[in-house]
Amino acid sequence: MAAAIAAHDWTTTLGPPENWPAALRVAVGMMVNSHFPKCIVWGPDLITIYNDAFRPILGDKPPALGKPFSEVWAEVWPQIGPLVEKAYAGEATFIEDFPLVIDRYGHPERVWFTFCYSPIRDENGAVVGMIDTVVETTAKMQSERNSRLLNAELAHRMKNVLAMIGAVANQTFRSASSLDEAQVTFGERVAALGEAHTILTQSSWSGAPIRAVIEGALAPHRIAAGRVLLSGPALELGAKQSLTLALAINELATNAIKYGALSGEGGQVAISWRIGSPESEELFAFGWSESGGPPVNTPARKGFGSRLLERVVALDFQGRVSLDYRQEGLRYALETTMSAIANAEPVHAN
Incomplete structure (x- = not known):
């Protein structure tokens, strides 16, 4: 995913990576080096960036890199949208074994996740995005x-x-x-x-x-x-x-x-x-x-x-x-x- 992020065309969303804010560059660097599933949601358009460990959670969904988080998870947005709003308001949310019905293989599927939505702040303390740290607990x-x-x-x-x-x-x-x-x-x-x-x-x-x-x-x-x-x-x-x-x-x-x-x-x-x-x-x-x-x-x-x-x-x-x-x-x-x-x-x- 580090290579995919570097090769992606960010022209119409976040601009060239070399011009990204320091907070985004640091967050992405930490994320891609983690073996724990993580996804960054950035800016007012909720642009999605994720690491290799997060890819299995997406299943067969269309390519999600650079897409709005609300579009990637449209089928469960009524459930998770308010939690994203809380993170953008500066309040983190941690939930264990949260039940959702998602569509990642062409059919509705009952799944469970334990995750934390944490705000990402810039050098001035303003919330500019969030990071989703998540693990699927469906099997458990x-x-x-x-x-x-x-x-x-x-x-x-x-x-x-x-x-x-x-x-x-x-x-x-x-x-x-x-x-x-x-x-x-x-x-x-x-x-x-x-x-x-x-x-x-x-x-x-x-x-x-x-x-x-x-x-x-x-x-x-x-x-x-x-x-x-x-x-x-x-x-x-x-x-x-x-x-x-x-x-x-x-x-x-x-x-x-x-x-x-x-x-x-x-x-x-x-x-x-x-x-x-x-x-x-x-x-x-x-x-x-x-x-x-x-x-x-x-x-x-x-x-x-x-x-x-x-x-x-x-x-x-x-x-x-x-x-x-x-x-x-x-x-x-x-x-x-x-x-x-x-x-x-x-x-x-x-």
């Missing part, structure tokens, strides 16, 4: 805002998690035949929720890949390799649906280990899903199919697991479910539309 303010939002979201999710655990505990202990059975079952269900939470935390609760949700829910059961086969395209589920699916997989796996295809040697479970276009009315279908196990009998009573699989999953996925106790193996199916999937974004593997 956005970070603080995001932190507040994150804390609020965390509090909301904690309440939801506690409510979910409370409901699981209530239903588990109500429907179990013994306290020992209830404790084991409750532990398995909480473990499934814990695995799902770990996966969601890794993506800041924005969602989770469906395969990761399924594998996480199966992990605590330590099922031998090759007994469960997964097939389906990559898909991102929302947080609530990820938790619900994790609980559903846990219930299906527990039942298969106790009574179904995973209770003996040779049985298998096939888990598959297919998807359509995101946010469309095309079909999302999920299936659990058991084979090679003992003959299946319809349970005499329905507990929490059955209610979860039939009611809660259908509600959270806004779809239809079927639980078919076939002799050759249990079949569980969920069908809904892609528009009902919370995130519904395919995930492209590297």
Whole structure:
């Protein structure tokens, strides 16, 4: 900028630099040698001169050197104009994290600045300009805002998690035949929720890949390799649906280990899903199919697991479910539309 200032045609504004007042020459010399963003506003026409550190603040604005400060920042002049007037009246202004909506990249942009407008006086003490010493604090303010939002979201999710655990505990202990059975079952269900939470935390609760949700829910059961086969395209589920699916997989796996295809040697479970276009009315279908196990009998009573699989999953996925106790193996199916999937974004593997 020192070279740009020297090469600029000042004929119609400030005149040749060699004829500039001593106060302006000294101020410009100090400014261009500073690594802190600074801008000089000079004379009644508010002519703009700035250093290299100030250039990023201007973004893609038209060349500002030698232009009136009021023209350079026309979009925020109603906010900063009175502060410039105060500086020209001899009063400095220091403001931290001042919010503005500026246009430096062809669109309105919310930004924050910490700055000081200080008067520049000549050798007689008269105010002849001002210097703007400024730093952009947009990143800091956005970070603080995001932190507040994150804390609020965390509090909301904690309440939801506690409510979910409370409901699981209530239903588990109500429907179990013994306290020992209830404790084991409750532990398995909480473990499934814990695995799902770990996966969601890794993506800041924005969602989770469906395969990761399924594998996480199966992990605590330590099922031998090759007994469960997964097939389906990559898909991102929302947080609530990820938790619900994790609980559903846990219930299906527990039942298969106790009574179904995973209770003996040779049985298998096939888990598959297919998807359509995101946010469309095309079909999302999920299936659990058991084979090679003992003959299946319809349970005499329905507990929490059955209610979860039939009611809660259908509600959270806004779809239809079927639980078919076939002799050759249990079949569980969920069908809904892609528009009902919370995130519904395919995930492209590297």
